[in-house]
Amino acid sequence: MLDSYLPLVLLFTLAALFALGSAAAAPLIGPRRYNAAKLDAYECGIEPSPAPAAGGGRIPVAFYRFALLFIIFDIEMIFLYPYAVVSDQLGLFGFAAITIFIATIGFAYAYEWSRGGLEWD
Structure with missing residues (x-):
C-alpha cells in the first residue's frame, strides 16, 4: 500500500x-x-525620494479595500471552477452548498457596495 506513495x-x-x-x-x-x-528600495523603476509622499506618506485605505475585494472574488472563482467541472456528480447537495457559498459572497458584495467600497474617490 505504501509503495504507491513512494514516487510522490x-x-x-x-x-x-x-x-x-x-x-x-x-x-x-x-x-x-x-x-x-x-541597495535602494524598489519603487517600480522610479527613483525613490528622500521625503515622504504628500499626506505624510500614507497609502489610502481604498487601495487595501480594492485589493481585498479582488482577493475575495478571486477565491470565489477558484471555488466555482471545480464545482462547474463536477456539478453533475454532486447533485442536490453540491447545488445547495454552492448556493450558500454564492449567497455569502453576494451578501459581502452587497454590503461593500452599500458602504461605497466600490467607488474610487
Missing part, C-alpha cells in the same frame, strides 16, 4: 533538496557587484 515522496524530496540547494548555493556562486541602485 521522492518527488517532494527532490523538490525540497533542489530548493534548499539553490538557496544555499546562490550566495556562494552569485555575482557580487553591489552599487547604490541595488
Whole structure:
C-alpha cells in the first residue's frame, strides 16, 4: 500500500533538496557587484525620494479595500471552477452548498457596495 506513495515522496524530496540547494548555493556562486541602485528600495523603476509622499506618506485605505475585494472574488472563482467541472456528480447537495457559498459572497458584495467600497474617490 505504501509503495504507491513512494514516487510522490521522492518527488517532494527532490523538490525540497533542489530548493534548499539553490538557496544555499546562490550566495556562494552569485555575482557580487553591489552599487547604490541595488541597495535602494524598489519603487517600480522610479527613483525613490528622500521625503515622504504628500499626506505624510500614507497609502489610502481604498487601495487595501480594492485589493481585498479582488482577493475575495478571486477565491470565489477558484471555488466555482471545480464545482462547474463536477456539478453533475454532486447533485442536490453540491447545488445547495454552492448556493450558500454564492449567497455569502453576494451578501459581502452587497454590503461593500452599500458602504461605497466600490467607488474610487
